[in-house]
Amino acid sequence: MEKKFGVYICTGCSIGETVNIEKLKKKSARVAKIEADNVRVHHFLCSPEGLELIKNDIKEGVNTITIGACSPRVKFEEFDFPGSIVERVNLREFVAWTQEPMTDDTQSLAEDYMQMGIIKTQKGSLPEPNILQDLSKTIMVIGGGMSGLSSALEAAKAGYQVVLVEKDAELGGWAAKLYKETPRQYPYDKLEEPRIFNIIKEAESNQNIKIFKSSVIEKTEGQPGLLDVTIRKNGTSETMRVGAIIMAAGWKPYEASKLEHLGYGKSNVITNVQMEEMAKKGKITRPSDGKEAKKVAFIQCAGSRDPNHLPYCSSFCCGTSLKQAKYVREKNEDAMAMIFYKDIRTPGQTELFYKNMQNDAGVLLTKAEVTGVSDAGNGNLYIEAENTLLGEKIKVEADLVVLATGIVPVTRAPQEYLDGLTEAQKKGDEAKKAYIEATPKPEFILNLDYRQGPELPSLEGAYGFADSNFICFQYETRRTGIYSAGCVRQPMTMSDAAEDAAGAALKAVQCVEHVAKGIAVHPRAWDTTFPDPLMIKCTSCKRCTEECPFGAIDEDEKGTPFYRINRCRRCGTCMGACPERIVSFKDFSVDIVGSMIKSIESEEDEFRIIVLACENDAYPALDSAAIKRQKLNPKARIIPVRCLGSTNLVWVTDAFSKGIDGLILLGCKYGENYQCHFVKGSELANYRFSKVKETLDKLQLESERCQLVQVSISEYDQIPKMINDFVERVEEIGPNPFKGM
Amino acid sequence: MAEATVIKPDLDFVKGVIEGGGDSLKKCYQCATCTVVCNVTPDSNPFPRKEMVWAQWGLKEKFAGNPDVWLCHQCNDCTAYCPRGAKPGEVLGAIRKQTIKQYSSPEFMVNFVNSKPFIPVMLLLLAGLLSVAGTFGIPDGEIVFSKFASTHFLQFVFTPALLFGVVVGVLGVKKFWADMKKAAKVSSGDMGGSISATTQEILSHIKFKSCGVSADRFTSHFLVFYSFIALGMATALGVLYIDILHIESPFSLTGTGFPVKIFGTIGAAGLLLGVLLMISNRFKNAEKVGVGSYFDWLLLTIVGVIMASGILSWVTRVAGIAGVAYTVYFIHLVFVLSLFVYLPYSKLAHMFYRSAAICFLKYSGRETRK
Amino acid sequence: MSEQQKTVLVIGGGFSGLTAAVETAEAGFNVVIVEKTPFLGGRVTQLNKYFPKLCPPNCGLEINFKRIKNSGDITFYTFAEVEKISGQEGNYEVTIKQNPRFINDKCVGCNACTEVCPVEISNEFNFGLDKTKAAYITHNQAFPFKYVIDSKNCKGKACAKCAEACKYDAIDLDMKPEAVNLNVGAIVLATGWDLYDVTKLDILGGGKIKNVITNMQMERLASPNGPTSGKILRPSDGKEVNNVAFVQCAGSRDENHLPYCSYICCMASLKQATYLREQYPDSKAQIFYIDIRTPGRYEQFYWKVKDDPNVTLTKGKVAKLEEDTATGDVLLTAEDVLLGKKITARFDMVVLAAGMVPSTVASKIPTDISYTNEGFIMPASLKKGMFAVGTLKSPVDVARSVQDATGVAIKSIQSARR
Structure with a gap:
């Protein structure tokens, strides 16, 4: 495409009163290499008349457009010109609303912004989607329990082919082992028959669903749309291509053998799982003598909410024990069910279930910390508890004790195994590594043939759950195209799991649809650009493969990285990581940003600061500060980046060699509760910056001239100060000695 | 730490209270609203919250020599504000009946x-x-x-x-x-x-x-x-x-x-x-x-x-x-x-x-x- | 997939509705959002931070707004209501009433109208904690970034100061309601929730005692875009607070008010205790509860807050709050259940962890639906192709609303793909 440039400046919203438009026009024209008269100025550019100017020019062949007006976050519909390269320069928020009017500083700031915008359009080009061949839209579901079956049915009903893989010989998982279910609808007063059997029937008779029982995943390779999954069944393997995977592999009850302090191991102490089995068979009896149990004690949080066992609440056990108390009562009206709880957790409308279940003469409840379970003779047991509602330390006899054991996701064992190995390797602890390898390998689920490891990466503080780190984006995944659902994701009840499964199914559908169009998936779900490396210059240093948060880059047998582009989320972390600067997007590259930086003139007597701002949080925060008409430092030039992870160290050199005095990075919070939408962009940027000292030393510059600040979108009232403080520190250090060279 | 008290839940006592006018007994979930709105209870070991849980558990021995059920004047503030409809005022009335039974002879x-x-x-x-x-x-x-x-x-x-x-x-x-x-x-x-x-x-x-x-x-x-x-x-x-x-x-x-x-x-x-x-x-x-x-x-x-x-x-x-x-x-x-x-x-x-x-x-x- | 695809209508532009909309659109469908208020984002725009990550809701909103801006498949109507629904799955006829905003698309967001507007009104976005003008925008990250004129309080053309002040011809005081007709394949109901009216809590002094506020007011007080720019100051005298009580289940789990549990309030109060503790290092927070409900991994957050020696958790429901008129302090009475003691304590301010009421209590969806006694939608009563999300079915938090809304997206495309 031959570029024909158009430059437009709006003078509305006090831009015209803040900046000398004539000068700005001339400067822009010079940079864009067009006639100054062809730079269009309008007092209200977003009005129909203003837009007409642009549209007319487009008709005349203009296809590369720079618009100096308001923030790109507003008036997005008005300034949308499909087929053209469009760059919006934020003259309103970053100049008119935040600077002193008509000063030299303000003028030069506005001119720099226009210049950078035009350069971006000069260097960039229109993206074209990268659509791979032979894509599959089939969705694979791992796990045939409530979650897996629900996911499979939802995807199938939406018109997609589904392959469901279940490790056991029968479908249904835990749901099929229940005697009754807790009520699913208002008024939550009656136990219900398990629904799973109808769901199994429905899945088995659905034409779109192919079911593999007694099967496991031997290997998963490829990328979304092109995932080749090898399924092993009875010793034979079969490979099939699918587009996306839903992992609904479920959970295991917490090992009761670890609950000796609650009496497990004694003959009349059972778990809630055993209770279901017993109720399903018939009477509630004591294992020791087969006599009907008349005093049944339920100990809640058996393992859960316990720092020595599971540091989370398993979410379903309160409801389950209330339900099982009803079993006890329904099967024998002279029997008592005593529930010892830490807190009764029946959130939302399930409170009504609690209310209904407790309203029974023989259901006895107390808050308690159970301190022990001891023998009381005849196979009976004493439950000892303190901090009860009964006002004292108590001891009560029961003839059957049920431990309400919790949920352990099946992802936990493989994760711990793998994390152990990684850690041992990191520390160079060969003995530990050998020890771990000698222990029996847990059952892996996905067996990904990815350089980054065979399973979903573990999330800090998630205790093995394959959860999202985000509240707003529950199906966020670091392995594109693989979504978890149900109890592998979070502890949840069966009804919640069915709901959750539907969500995961939608994400899988989105994924296969997006890769079919060559578009990224969340969070840049509109993006048709993709990283396009100049492989000829690749040194196989593998930094990109290591740093990519999504495992999008693998290595061939020679060790040369190559992209699995459908795994890529377009954050640009690889672009930031690459020391050879070979990774580029059509509209975002090392060269584009580098050229923008280098375009800034920094005279002897002026301080110039570059602000690289994460476009997701820092940039909107800056806009918000502007809306509140807070002053921004006139020496700072703000350049948005996709993610701080895309920050390439060469930009530091670019900046300082051109006489820029300081470089500040504004990015998301990182660490355990990271807010970075690309997992660890700001963290990586910070890591790289810690290494920047070397570069600066080489240039004989103070490392304080570079700084990363974590900022959230709501800290807009602090952002101007953050920048000012930085500028002040740089001013104290003094001007960049490379100025003017 | 004090020795644990052995408690003996008595289902018949529970049923007695329920049948004797305390049919709302089991609705109580121990929030203690009743105790707070009660204007006649003493501040230490206040009632009727604890009486409710004792009765729910059928701890009839707790009511032997318990003055609190009698301090209740059944003004029913507790019942009015009870979030669960457990009617502590009525339950206490039923418990009093049980107590009378206990103390009056011939039974x-x-x-x-x-x-x-x-x-x-x-x-x-x-x-x-x-x-x-x-x-x-x-x-x-x-x-x-x-x-x-x-x-x-x-x-x-x-x-x-x-x-x-x-x-x-x-x-x-x-x-x-x-x-x-x-x-x-x-x-x-x-x-x-x-x-x-x-x-x-x-x-x-x-x-x-x-x-x-x-x-x-x-x-x-x-x-x-x-x-x-x-x-x-x-x-x-x-x-x-x-x-x-x-x-x-x-x-x-x-x-x-x-x-x-x-x-x-x-x-x-x-x-x-x-x-x-x-x-x-x-x-x-x-x-x-x-x-x-x-x-x-x-x-x-x-x-x-x-x-x-x-x-x-x-x-x-x-x-x-x-x-x-x-x-x-x-x-x-x-x-x-x-x-x-x-x-x-x-x-x-x-x-x-x-x-x-x-x-x-x-x-x-x-x-x-x- | 090339068969006929119908549009999906999402009623409600809060976080559930936005999620349902963007997720559906990104699966390749056209979506229309209808939002009753002048802005998208709903309740979460009023929150300072999310539990348990303590991250700002505007972060996720920004991403979702960006998804809308870039999608091209999403149309939204703000300040609009659904008036009529007829038809069936795959072919619903819907009439939308677009209420007059009195400010047109030319608005650039310059604030000139607000500056000249002579009418001050109670700021409902801040739950009445401060005043705003009749020409206003709720906050600086509002979306769409387009002002609105409150027709109830605007003096109309007699005043028209705003129209004079607006350089962009964006004020149109003659604007009339307009009807918009749509044909859609599926309808997602995501009209969200309202806060329980605490004035009904007579013994807790709701609405009467100045320094007894609601949890949502606490969010506004702590928000940088709130009435105090994020400083937690008590309403009576603007004093810094040092000693704050949180009253759990203020209305919830109470058959005289809301018999269900409102799900979010335990986590919300724990979170708000951290706001307080962060702002005032010597401050103390005391949370009075019946049961602490922090399901799943939220338990970790509970532990973290509980470990703070200046945060006390007391089992026992507060059933009496009184005002000390001389100081403005609040006297609180509760039974410390585990100690078996009735206690009365003095606090600078008390936060009522008020519960959730489904929006369908105030305004029903204009179609045949059965509701529970408490006003929640009974999902089984919905017609095919119609789906309720999140808090319309049962109180849930943002995370579960997102889960549900994403799940509903696949169901809606099943109905829209015919």
């Missing part, structure tokens, strides 16, 4: 007086006794009730009945007092002071004044309480006039026995008003607290009938309608007798146990001055 009497055949049996009993005395029937001539039941007959039958009631009650209180001392681990206190303070509290009805939703209970209970005293006075004066001054009944406001009549009339009027108020309160608060149990209604019925039949028999006597007057008078006697027998076993026994509990609260020093 079968408790079930009997609270059972449906109680009144018919009393009716037959009185009819039988009157037949034996030979006066069962409608006498001729001027309507004089002593023709139907002589003063001596009344003294012969009713005095022992009352005495029986009081003795059973007092014996119960004695046991209760001992249990309270044991439960609270209190060995001594200021008995005289406590009794006098208790008397003051009862006479002034001060606790009733702190009721929230059923503030009218002060008025109604006050009226009923003092009406009973007035009626008691009338009876005592009657005995004085008849037995000592040998002035025969019927008395009239203008005759020598006018003080009897004054007290009687005041008592009857007060009782009428009080009972009507109680009934209307029950219905007024029904939405929030429920209309009450059989246990509650039986007492109200007995008192109501006594009051109504008393007034009616007087009116019909003055009007000279012999058939009605004697019949109504007979009913009046049946219910008075019932009241006496019923006294230690019924809701009315609260006069013994509540007084004792209030007294013990002062005696043990648990009640903190506000």
Whole structure:
């Protein structure tokens, strides 16, 4: 495409009163290499008349457009010109609303912004989607329990082919082992028959669903749309291509053998799982003598909410024990069910279930910390508890004790195994590594043939759950195209799991649809650009493969990285990581940003600061500060980046060699509760910056001239100060000695 | 750490409370709203939250020597604000019934007086006794009730009945007092002071004044309480006039026995008003607290009938309608007798146990001055 | 997939509705959002931070707004209501009433109208904690960034100061309601929730005691875009607070008010305790509860807050709050259940953890639906192709609303793809 440039400046919203438009026009024209008269100025550019100017020019062949007006976050519909390269320069928020009017500083700031915008359009080009061949839209579901079956049915009903893989010989998982279910609808007063059997029937008779029982995943390779999954069944393997995977592999009850302090191991102490089995068979009896149990004690949080066992609440056990108390009562009206709880957790409308279940003469409840379970003779047991509602330390006899054991996701064992190995390797602890390898390998689920490891990466503080780190984006995944659902994701009840499964199914559908169009998936779900490396210059240093948060880059047998582009989320972390600067997007590259930086003139007597701002949080925060008409430092030039992870160290050199005095990075919070939408962009940027000292030393510059600040979108009232403080520190250090060279 | 107390949940006790008017018992989820809105509970070990959980667990031994269920004046603030509809006020009433059962002997009497055949049996009993005395029937001539039941007959039958009631009650209180001392681990206190303070509290009805939703209970209970005293006075004066001054009944406001009549009339009027108020309160608060149990209604019925039949028999006597007057008078006697027998076993026994509990609260020093 | 695809209508532009909309659109469908208020984002725009990550809701909103801006498949109507629904799955006819905003698309967001507007009104976005003008925008990250004129309070053309002040011809005081008709394949109901009216909590002094505020007011106080720019100051005298009580289940789990549990309040109060503790290092927070409900991994957050020695958790429901008129302090009475003691304590301010009421209590969806006694939608009563999300079915938090809304997206495409 031959570029024909158009430059437009709006003078509305006090831009015209803040900046000398004539000068700005001339400067822009010079940079864009067009006639100054062809730079269009309008007092209200977003009005129909203003837009007409642009549209007319487009008709005349203009296809590369720079618009100096308001923030790109507003008036997005008005300034949308499909087929053209469009760059919006934020003259309103970053100049008119935040600077002193008509000063030299303000003028030069506005001119720099226009210049950078035009350069971006000069260097960039229109993206074209990268659509791979032979894509599959089939969705694979791992796990045939409530979650897996629900996911499979939802995807199938939406018109997609589904392959469901279940490790056991029968479908249904835990749901099929229940005697009754807790009520699913208002008024939550009656136990219900398990629904799973109808769901199994429905899945088995659905034409779109192919079911593999007694099967496991031997290997998963490829990328979304092109995932080749090898399924092993009875010793034979079969490979099939699918587009996306839903992992609904479920959970295991917490090992009761670890609950000796609650009496497990004694003959009349059972778990809630055993209770279901017993109720399903018939009477509630004591294992020791087969006599009907008349005093049944339920100990809640058996393992859960316990720092020595599971540091989370398993979410379903309160409801389950209330339900099982009803079993006890329904099967024998002279029997008592005593529930010892830490807190009764029946959130939302399930409170009504609690209310209904407790309203029974023989259901006895107390808050308690159970301190022990001891023998009381005849196979009976004493439950000892303190901090009860009964006002004292108590001891009560029961003839059957049920431990309400919790949920352990099946992802936990493989994760711990793998994390152990990684850690041992990191520390160079060969003995530990050998020890771990000698222990029996847990059952892996996905067996990904990815350089980054065979399973979903573990999330800090998630205790093995394959959860999202985000509240707003529950199906966020670091392995594109693989979504978890149900109890592998979070502890949840069966009804919640069915709901959750539907969500995961939608994400899988989105994924296969997006890769079919060559578009990224969340969070840049509109993006048709993709990283396009100049492989000829690749040194196989593998930094990109290591740093990519999504495992999008693998290595061939020679060790040369190559992209699995459908795994890529377009954050640009690889672009930031690459020391050879070979990774580029059509509209975002090392060269584009580098050229923008280098375009800034920094005279002897002026301080110039570059602000690289994460476009997701820092940039909107800056806009918000502007809306509140807070002053921004006139020496700072703000350049948005996709993610701080895309920050390439060469930009530091670019900046300082051109006489820029300081470089500040504004990015998301990182660490355990990271807010970075690309997992660890700001963290990586910070890591790289810690290494920047070397570069600066080489240039004989103070490392304080570079700084990363974590900022959230709501800290807009602090952002101007953050920048000012930085500028002040740089001013104290003094001007960049490379100025003017 | 103190040794753990072995608790023994008793399902039958739970069922007893539920059947005895505490059918909302199991709805309680121990939020303690009741304790906070209760204006009569002491601050330390307050009630009724803990009583609710004890009753839910069927811990009947906890109620032995527990003054708190009696400190409850059933003003039902707790019931009104209970978020679960557990009606602690009603449950405590049911627990009190269980406690009365526990302290009154012989035990079968408790079930009997609270059972449906109680009144018919009393009716037959009185009819039988009157037949034996030979006066069962409608006498001729001027309507004089002593023709139907002589003063001596009344003294012969009713005095022992009352005495029986009081003795059973007092014996119960004695046991209760001992249990309270044991439960609270209190060995001594200021008995005289406590009794006098208790008397003051009862006479002034001060606790009733702190009721929230059923503030009218002060008025109604006050009226009923003092009406009973007035009626008691009338009876005592009657005995004085008849037995000592040998002035025969019927008395009239203008005759020598006018003080009897004054007290009687005041008592009857007060009782009428009080009972009507109680009934209307029950219905007024029904939405929030429920209309009450059989246990509650039986007492109200007995008192109501006594009051109504008393007034009616007087009116019909003055009007000279012999058939009605004697019949109504007979009913009046049946219910008075019932009241006496019923006294230690019924809701009315609260006069013994509540007084004792209030007294013990002062005696043990648990009640903190506000 | 090339068969006929119908549009999906999402009623409600809060976080559930936005999620349902963007997720559906990104699966390749056209979506229309209808939002009753002048802005998208709903309740979460009023929150300072999310539990348990303590991250700002505007972060996720920004991403979702960006998804809308870039999608091209999403149309939204703000300040609009659904008036009529007829038809069936795959073919619903819907009439939308677009209420007059009195400010047109030319608005650039310059604030000139607000500056000149002479009418001050109670700021409902801040739950009445401060005042705003009749021409206003709720906050500086509002979306769409387009002002609105409150017709109830605007003096109309007689005043028209704003129209004079606006350089962009964006004020149109003659604007009339307009009807928009749509044909859609599926309808997602996501009209969200309202806060329980605490004035009904007589013994807790709701609405009467100045320094007894609601949890949502606490969010506004702590928000940088709130009435105090994020400083937690008590309403009576603007004093800094040092000692704050949180009253759990203020209305919830109470059959005199809301018999269900409102799900979010335990986590919300724990979170708000951290706001306080962060702002005032010596401050104390005391949370009075019946049961602490922090399901799943939220338990960790509970532990973290509980470990703060200046945060006390007391089992026992508060059933009495009184005002000390001399100082403005609040006297609180509760039973410390585990100690068996009735206690009365003094606090600078008390936060009522008020519960959630489904929006369908105030305004029903104009179609045949059965509701529970408490006003929640009974999902089984919905017609085919119609789906309720999140808090319309049962109280849930943002995370579960997102889960549900994403799940509903697949169901809606099943109905829209015919």
